Amino acid sequence: MGTTGNEEYSATQNAKTTSRFRYNSPLIQVVLIGLVCFCCPGMFNALSGMGGGGQVNSTASNNALTALYTTFAVFGILGGGIYNILGPHLTLFAGCSTYVLYAGSFLYYNHHQHQLFAIVAGAVLGIGAGLLWAAEGAIMTSYPPENRKGSYISIFWSIFNMGGVVGGLIPFILNYNRGDRAVTVNDGTYIGFMVFMSVGAVLSLSILPASKVVRDDGSRCTSVLYSNVYTECLEIAKLFYNWKMLLIVPAAWSSNFFYTYQFNHVNKTQFNLRTRGFNNVFYWGAQMLGSVGIGYVMDFSFRSRRKRGVVGIAVVALLASAIWGGALANQIRRKPGEILDFKHSHSRYAGPFVLYFSFGLLDAMFQSMVYWVIGALANDSEILSRYAGFYKGIQSAGAAVAWQIDNRNVSSTNQLIINWVLTTVSYPLLFLLVVLAVKEDKDAEEDSAKQVAPSSVQDAFFH
Template sequence: MGSIGNVESGNQNSEKAKSSSIFRYNSPFVQVILIGLVCFCCPGMFNALSGMGGGGQVNATASNNSLTALYTFFAIFGILGGGIYNILGPHLTLFAGCSTYVLYSGSFLYYNHHQHQTFAIIAGGILGIGAGLLWAAQGAIMTSYPPVNRKGTYISIFWSIFNLGGVIGGLIPFILNYHSGSGAATVNDGTYIGFMAFMALGAVLSLSILPASKVVRNDGTRCTNILYSNVVTEFIEILKLFYNWKMLIMVPAAWSSNFFYTYQFNHVNKTQFTLRTRGFNNVFYWGAQMLGSVGIGYVMDFSFKSRRKRGLVGICVVAVLGSSIWVGAIANQIQRNGHETLDFKDSSSHYAGPFLLYFSFGLLDAMFQSMVYWVIGALANDSEILSRYVGFYKGIQSAGAAVAWQIDNHSVSPLNQLIVNVVLTTVSYPLMLVLVLRAVKDNNGSEEEPVKQVAPSSADNDFNQ
């Protein structure tokens, strides 16, 4: 009996040790890595394509119109995406969202041969729907799966993996168009085919993500107490977001966080550099995002014992760095010679300054968005609540982007676009400080308790599984 008892005790200890490993398939760490790889393949490659300016085309009109359609639908389905995720769960939501990225890249492959923008615009609208679903699911996972006191670290892990997609995506056009010389203006077919292959892989990989109810942290807690939701509940809860002061105070930060892409991609990378240099620049732009996310993640998780103080310091760090970068951007724009196109080989003496500015844009983007995600994650702990918060953030963010791409289409001067970006980001910092002061607690609890719901029927359970 004693030996049997010892064996049983040993088995229990072994199981306990196994359940404490961060490398378990159902651990938050592994799930964050998986969602990072999904975004590496899909939005990571999309970012590399967009970052070239004009979707890799000499004329940015088709890309601007396509991106306007994309972000218009993204604004709608970003807000609705949290509710859809709560109803469908991660598998259907992520797979449906990821599948639309392949179509978008394919539309530019078609445009390369036929120069008809209708397909690109339709594909952009469809991608807007898919992106709304993908990012709502990603936001719910990123803000609710990690341990409460390590959300900044997990966000930085995700952001690094995700933006590695932009790095690899930048290498694709750089390598495939390297021998085209400094005078080429449009990327070749192989560039779009390479993007499509990665995006298809991401759609398949999205099926590996577990629902929140199956993810177990090392302390044995699960990520949510909510089982499933329904359409009526989600519709009501989404409407409530529009008079939730925490969401309204976040609107300037959300609106500005993709608004600046138009200026950075179309008026810095596209107009100031040759085609192959644009791909080269993107490698470092998205690489800078990896550095920025790790740096701000450390500040917001480890700089002080008080969670509220870490949030305040993190926002101040981003504000100081961001303001400095925008000052450099204004100086660059004023001094800009509109007829000079820089190549990393042929114009090395004049290349360093604009390159450093573009690199800094990537650093700021990651720090700004990681900071906002951390604040959202600090407002609650439950994935159902956080999926709605992130959906609202992505919806407003996408509405701003849609406006930005059309502003560019209407020939608003680059300097005026830049000034609008500076004003929007500057206004957002004090508002985020107020949000942290009033809504973020120093303990591990959340201000808002999870919504209690009636248990679903067996039919509902079958549907969601």
């Protein structure tokens, strides 16, 4: 007896659903890299988000972060080439391992108040972060299907930032009963971070190389298995006069630059320790909402890919203007020296809290938007790993400068204005890049088909 049309349709849909949950499917690999980043940079973000690394004096943290982002700037750019040579396992595991050392250095600082270990650990973490984020960028921009890159980026960003949510709960819970007496976090906070980071390092070994990842239509993500040192050095050098990368520079520079202001001049200076942990739960939770929202706009708002890109950039630009305007209003109204607590300062707490929440929303939308643009410039993992590495390198150079600006006691208002100007300058350049360089979905898929020979999903499952 033959199957009915409905049964055939149901069988087809079930097959598609099953294929998405293959271990070597883009979705599962994106979820896995999200979990890795949940454990490592997610916990690092929670640690940084407390302001001063959870210490009363920000000097050690600022110097450690300057060292971190200085080496990150170099290895972020080199990271794409290293990833192309070593593949995901060695690149990710080496990168993740350095996060544990960094959290441990603040555990040491809690007892000895010697910042040298923290600075050295920061420099080592910069190397590791360059490797991890170059690998993450290559995976996020090349593994997903062309018409779902925004959605996959939002899935990754949500999982990753859940790490910040959980990481915010750690200092909030462990320091809750200390109330206003607490000026630095306790040892258990740093140990909790180290445990999660160690799990992330082990989990990184589960990521498959691009050549073994197969999309639902049977196409592989790339035809390139390994590169060589000479080729990578040459291709990385070319990035510095690639007009597409030059248009991304202002967005890359500003995208971590604003953390210094948000963490040290909003969260750290306006709230007590337990409230900073509480705020971070919502800051990183807002990132999840922001990434999902902008992912929908970039993938589904219009049929035209270019139009989706332009609209997405416009949405972020308008939201950013409103949030930075709110930050300026908060800066003008705030009372010098006033420290707020979420339980005892309800009327004065609401405004700064909403501002900090909005900063989290903006960060996710801004960075997801830039990743979407980068992912729309090419299809091949080898090319996109270099693009992502360049983005992270420039981003980290900006962050290194920002942390030292803060060490030079530049006023909060001046830092706010610098951030507002930097992000505003980036939007028209991204508009131009989308209009000139982003291909429509059909053209991009044809290019991808020329680069990558399709293979059987069923056969690839057993590889």
